[in-house]
Amino acid sequence: MSKGVTKQWPAVWPCSARPPHIPCVTQRAAIARAAIMNGPAITILRGLPVPQLAGLLMLMLGVALTEGVGILALVPMLALLGQAASALPSWAEPFARLVDLPMLLVFFVALVAGRAALQFALSLAQQRAQLKLIDRWRHEVFAALVRANWRTLSAMRRSDHVSLIVTSIDRLGYGFSNLLQIIAMAVTLGAIWIVALWLAPALAAVAVVGGLIVIAGFIPLKRKAHRLGVALGQRYAAVQGSLDESLRAMRLIKSHGREAAAIATMQGGMTELRSAQIAFHKAASRSRALLHVGAAILLATIIALASARDVPTSVLLPLIVLFGRSVPLLDALQQGTQQWAHSAPALAEAQAVLDTARAGAEPPVGDALPVVPRQSIALDNATIDHDGRHRPAVDAITLTLPVATTTALVGPSGAGKSTLADLFGGLLEPDGGDLVVDGKRLRGEGTVHWRRSVAYVHQEPVLFPASIRENMLWAEPDASDPQIETALRDAAAGFVFDLPSGVDTFVGDAGCQLSGGERQRIALARALLRDPALLILDEATSALDAASEAAIADAIGRMKGVRTVLIVAHRGMLTDLADRIVHMRDGRIEHVENRRKVVA
Ligand SMILES: Nc1ncnc2c1ncn2[C@@H]1O[C@H](COP(=O)(O)OP(=O)(O)OP(=O)(O)O)[C@@H](O)[C@H]1O
Numbered sequence: 001m002s003k004g005v006t007k008q009w010p011a012v013w014p015c016s017a018r019p020p021h022i023p024c025v026t027q028r029a030a031i032a033r034a035a036i037m038n039g040p041a042i043t044i045l046r047g048l049p050v051p052q053l054a055g056l057l058m059l060m061l062g063v064a065l066t067e068g069v070g071i072l073a074l075v076p077m078l079a080l081l082g083q084a085a086s087a088l089p090s091w092a093e094p095f096a097r098l099v100d101l102p103m104l105l106v107f108f109v110a111l112v113a114g115r116a117a118l119q120f121a122l123s124l125a126q127q128r129a130q131l132k133l134i135d136r137w138r139h140e141v142f143a144a145l146v147r148a149n150w151r152t153l154s155a156m157r158r159s160d161h162v163s164l165i166v167t168s169i170d171r172l173g174y175g176f177s178n179l180l181q182i183i184a185m186a187v188t189l190g191a192i193w194i195v196a197l198w199l200a201p202a203l204a205a206v207a208v209v210g211g212l213i214v215i216a217g218f219i220p221l222k223r224k225a226h227r228l229g230v231a232l233g234q235r236y237a238a239v240q241g242s243l244d245e246s247l248r249a250m251r252l253i254k255s256h257g258r259e260a261a262a263i264a265t266m267q268g269g270m271t272e273l274r275s276a277q278i279a280f281h282k283a284a285s286r287s288r289a290l291l292h293v294g295a296a297i298l299l300a301t302i303i304a305l306a307s308a309r310d311v312p313t314s315v316l317l318p319l320i321v322l323f324g325r326s327v328p329l330l331d332a333l334q335q336g337t338q339q340w341a342h343s344a345p346a347l348a349e350a351q352a353v354l355d356t357a358r359a360g361a362e363p364p365v366g367d368a369l370p371v372v373p374r375q376s377i378a379l380d381n382a383t384i385d386h387d388g389r390h391r392p393a394v395d396a397i398t399l400t401l402p403v404a405t406t407t408a409l410v411g412p413s414g415a416g417k418s419t420l421a422d423l424f425g426g427l428l429e430p431d432g433g434d435l436v437v438d439g440k441r442l443r444g445e446g447t448v449h450w451r452r453s454v455a456y457v458h459q460e461p462v463l464f465p466a467s468i469r470e471n472m473l474w475a476e477p478d479a480s481d482p483q484i485e486t487a488l489r490d491a492a493a494g495f496v497f498d499l500p501s502g503v504d505t506f507v508g509d510a511g512c513q514l515s516g517g518e519r520q521r522i523a524l525a526r527a528l529l530r531d532p533a534l535l536i537l538d539e540a541t542s543a544l545d546a547a548s549e550a551a552i553a554d555a556i557g558r559m560k561g562v563r564t565v566l567i568v569a570h571r572g573m574l575t576d577l578a579d580r581i582v583h584m585r586d587g588r589i590e591h592v593e594n595r596r597k598v599v600a
């Protein structure tokens with residue numbers, strides 16, 4: 001339905017008389033109810049356990065109640081001071097007879113102390129709830145990302161996730177704290193207004209109506225704050241993305257002399273972020289100024305009315321105190337509402353990533369042992385068809401890797417070699433056809449389980465900023481020292497034992513304290529430590545010099561007849577080792593070159 005039609009809706013349409021296509025009053029109420037129940041405030045509050053939420057509400061009520069009673073106690077106190085005692089309201093007279101001033105003062109101090117204790121407990125409980133919420137969202141988003149399948153992950157932007165997990169979820173926590181403040185302030189304001197209505201109904205009614213008008217005035221401001229919040233989230237993601245990309249591309253930036261451009265891009269992002277922050281601050285400050293002017297007008301009206309109606313001082317003074325307390329509360333309520341509207345889009349951001357990641361979730365496989373194939377690993381008529389591409393990356397390929405043989409995939413760039421390797425490795429599930437291990441067709445859980453039997457070595461090995469030993473143990477936490485040593489020697493990485501700190505040598509950020517060839521041999525050793533049933537080398541030597549390539553080729557050569565190896569490479573020393581070379585083009589197999597006899 002168009003916006004124009006929506007605007008023509010009358011406020012109330014009885015269900016019996018409604019024109020077709022226009023929701024009647026009951027339906028509109030249901031729509032509004034659904035919007036509130038599915039809105040960010042309720043969604044976020046639902047995340048809290050009921051006892052915790054109830055505890056917070058009780059504390060809020062306690063604070064509000066003590067505030068109201070404290071102000072109310074001013075009435076007999078003023079009377080006992082001799083101020084306008086004759087005009088003491090009837091409800092206060094018994095108190096004035098029962099208590100004397102010292103007793104009332106002690107009660108007042110005890111009340112304020114009790115209120116301070118309640119506020120202390122409330123502030124602690126709020127902080128705990130906020131931190132718990134932040135932890136929960138961070139955990140859920142990260143866990144959902146880690147559990148998502150590779151295809152889903154490769155369609156998402158990594159830096160957006162960093163921005164979401166680090167910055168937006170923090171904003172969400174801050175917004176949640178604002179939401180609790182809003183509730184607390186609304187409860188306190190309610191208590192104050194009830195007391196005021198009791199003291200002087202007519203005057204307080206003017207104040208309450210004025211206050212409600214002010215609250216109604218928050219609505220458009222809230223919408224604006226929401227828009228600014230969305231913009232701020234995007235700016236944060238842009239700055240974080242540009243920072244992440246620039247830091248990763250530092251070598252490229254330096255070698256291409258693009259330092260000034262990198263700084264300018266970052267600066268541009270920061271400027272946009274800054275203007276989004278200033279725009280929000282401006283909107284918040286403007287509405288605060290308007291609130292203060294409105295409050296002054298309201299106070300003047302109340303005093304003028306009080307003087308016209310001859311209200312006694314013992315009532316007027318507490319009323320002014322009540323009103324004076326309402327103004328900062330309204331101010332804080334308005335600021336809190338704007339802050340909340342500003343932070344709430346972070347929830348939609350987090351929810352969107354959660355939904356996408358969960359839609360692409362892989363089935364859990366528990367503690368099942370790796371599969372050990374005895375005969376073959378095969379693809380039967382397997383196809384991968386990426387969205388938005390003219391042709392499949394892998395087009396109905398059938399290929400068998402007999403156990404303990406070495407197969408090389410060659411072909412021009414974009415032929416589909418890596419995609420085929422990812423299918424064999426169980427990283428991608430075919431859109432059509434099957435992965436078949438020892439005659440068993442694997443799907444879902446079976447494919448994820450199969451991945452435990454596979455190890456990859458990529459062109460750019462990922463090494464963590466830790467020692468060589470820690471990098472090895474990351475793959476196989478229970479590996480013993482002799483197992484680590486064997487894997488390193490099998491991967492032609494014996495150089496490690498000549499380093500002064502041996503396996504305890506720190507490799508630097510992303511392994512930058514090692515040469516490319518050394519990094520790659522450690523990555524190979526780490527893969528071998530898993531004793532994989534299928535070892536995939538995807539362009540593993542294409543960035544290395546001849547000596548490093550020869551060292552790796554030597555290590556792979558020693559695995560011949562023992563381990564099943566799949567090599568993705570352009571022609572070179574590794575392909576020379578293959579029992580079979582599979583030539584690919586445009587997602588299909590062009591022909592297979594048998595170098596040695598392979599039993600399929
Ligand atoms: N995540 C993806 N989304 C869309 N298309 C993709 C995706 N991954 C790969 N492709 C496309 O699939 C085709 C095959 O890619 P693949 O990486 O398998 O080729 P390759 O033979 O390994 O190339 P290279 O030798 O350059 O690494 C290419 O056209 C590529 O653009």
